[in-house]
Amino acid sequence: MTALQKKDVNPIEHLTREDIEALGEELDALRQEVVDSRGAADAAYIRRVIDVQRKLEMGSRFVLLASRNNVAFALGTIGLTVSKILENMEIGHNVMHGQWDWMRDPKIHSTTWEWDNASPADLWKHSHNELHHTYTNVLGRDNDLGYGIMRVDEDQRWHPVYLGQPVWNFVNACFFEYGIAAYDLELGKYFAGRKDKDVFKRDATKVVNKIRGQVTKDYVLHPLLATVTGSARRTLAANYLANLARNLWTHSVIMCGHFPEGVETFTRTSIAGETRGDWYLRQMIGSANISGSKAMHIATGNLSFQIEHHLFPDLPSNRYQQIAPRVQDICERYGLQYTSGSLPRQVGSAWMKVIRLSLPNKYAERLRPRRAPKPLVRKVVRRERLAEAA
Numbered sequence: 569m570t571a572l573q574k575k576d577v578n579p580i581e582h583l584t585r586e587d588i589e590a591l592g593e594e595l596d597a598l599r600q601e602v603v604d605s606r607g608a609a610d611a612a613y614i615r616r617v618i619d620v621q622r623k624l625e626m627g628s629r630f631v632l633l634a635s636r637n638n639v640a641f642a643l644g645t646i647g648l649t650v651s652k653i654l655e656n657m658e659i660g661h662n663v664m665h666g667q668w669d670w671m672r673d674p675k676i677h678s679t680t681w682e683w684d685n686a687s688p689a690d691l692w693k694h695s696h697n698e699l700h701h702t703y704t705n706v707l708g709r710d711n712d713l714g715y716g717i718m719r720v721d722e723d724q725r726w727h728p729v730y731l732g733q734p735v736w737n738f739v740n741a742c743f744f745e746y747g748i749a750a751y752d753l754e755l756g757k758y759f760a761g762r763k764d765k766d767v768f769k770r771d772a773t774k775v776v777n778k779i780r781g782q783v784t785k786d787y788v789l790h791p792l793l794a795t796v797t798g799s800a801r802r803t804l805a806a807n808y809l810a811n812l813a814r815n816l817w818t819h820s821v822i823m824c825g826h827f828p829e830g831v832e833t834f835t836r837t838s839i840a841g842e843t844r845g846d847w848y849l850r851q852m853i854g855s856a857n858i859s860g861s862k863a864m865h866i867a868t869g870n871l872s873f874q875i876e877h878h879l880f881p882d883l884p885s886n887r888y889q890q891i892a893p894r895v896q897d898i899c900e901r902y903g904l905q906y907t908s909g910s911l912p913r914q915v916g917s918a919w920m921k922v923i924r925l926s927l928p929n930k931y932a933e934r935l936r937p938r939r940a941p942k943p944l945v946r947k948v949v950r951r952e953r954l955a956e957a958a
Contacts, residue, residue, distance in 0.1 A: 571707060571723050572832045572853070579832070580849065582903055591902055592845025598894060599880050602887050603670075610884045611671050617658055617866075618676070625651035633794055635802040644803075648810040650867075653817055655684045657869030662885045664693055669882075686745040686782055688774045691752040701881050705826070705833045705854035711751070713826070713833065719925045721833050726928045733926045734919075744815035745782075749775050786811065817867070820915050821858070825874030828856045828917035829937050830907035851878035852899060857892070857908035864911065865889060875906065 572578065583591075628647030635641035660683030662668070668676045682689050695711070703709035713720045718737060719730045740747045753775050757763045786807040794803035832853045839846070858864070858872035865872045865888075873888035876895055880888075899906040909917070917937075924935040 571721060571835045571838075573835045573838050574723060579853065579905065583849075587902060588845040588849055589843065590845075591898065592843065592848050594898055595848045595879060595895075596844070598891060598898075599883065602880070602883050602891065606670055606884060610886060611668075611673075613886045614659075614663075614668050614671075614676060614884070617654065621651050621654040621659060624654070629790060632790075632803045632806050633797045633799060635794070635799040635806060636797070641799075641802050641806060645806040645809050648806060649813045652684060652810050652814040653867055656814060656818060657821070657871065658866055658885060659683075659869075660685065661869050661871070664689055665697060666882045667884050684782070686749040686775070686779045687752045688749075688778045691771060691774065692748070695752045695754075697881070701878070703839070704851055704878055705831070706836060706839055706850075707833055708836050709839075718922065720827065720921075722925070722929050722932065723833075723835075724925075730926045734923050737919075737922050741816050741819035742812060744819045745811070746779070749779065820911075821868045821871050823918040824858050824911065824914035825856055825871055825877075826918075827921050828907065828909065828914045829921065830905060830917075831856050848879060849904075851875070852895075852904055852906075854878070855907070856914060857906075858911050858914050859908055860911055862889075875908075 572580070624647055628644045628651060631640050631647065632644035635644055660681065663676055663681045664678050664683070666678040669678055671677075674680055678693070685692075700710055705713060707713065707721055707723065717740070718733045719726065753768070753771055754763050758765075758768045787804060790807060791800045791804040794800045832850075834850060834854065839850070842850075852875060855875040855878045857875050858868065860872060870885035870888045871877055873892050876883075876888040876892055877885075879895065880891075896906045898904075920935070920937075924932045927935070
């Protein structure tokens, strides 16, 4: 995963400055096309998803009141898990990206939404929307690359402590919402003396209050209500399992979008003087997709179309599948790799990279996949030329 600028073979060296700017213009036009066509069908979609999620959560919690029955316990736990995944992925993440702000509905707006997660919305929007999506995969600028606790590139100096990164990556996956809360709080920056103490205390208070509310709801209030039916312990277990499954799923989806083989990283200096076309190019080759069913796409919050999401983070998530073939076509015409694979393949690839980069480079190199590189299209064919040929 060496930074693109330090590779022996640069996968974008065949592109001229004119090519890159033309690519940016095509993607700008595609984005504007979707913006101009947003309407009632899109609004109905997100309202329907929210309605389904809320009914599923309420129904599952009602079923758990009778969870002394094993079937009721299983159904309640599964339903609660699905509702939490929907709330975090397809609803919370995307609403807070501003994907539905155009509806002018204060109930579904990025400025008012608070999600079922340990991280307060305003802290998450700063670290995710403002930093990650601006500096996607730039080493030293995008802290989502390894969350500050993992070695994710051969160019990072190896230290024996990294031998344990497969273990703490799994632990982080199990408690992912709390890991994200700590990450959004910028603990590392604070302990390094680079975050104002008063600001840190203010943010820490927000995180503690948010976690207190989450813990009270899932591990105190609902089990207490279930004492009436004698199912308090099973309700407690169901909430724990639902949160664990949600954390593992979310972590896996994010790993698949950012860490599989084929995803590029970039040096800090590479973004100096970056144009809109350069930024688009970095998103396209610094992300990976997951292939699968419609249900799987919804469960990922349509982050299975991570390339499209990184290109257009504020477009309605239900449109990503629609525009994905056109983005792939642009990649092919400009000789760029469109990294995509099944969920098992992408999860396996991401975890293999975590394991590989926990080792010194001389050993990590032995575990590098030996797949033949995809041949580049040296001659760029643009839309205008295709139209002329037609």
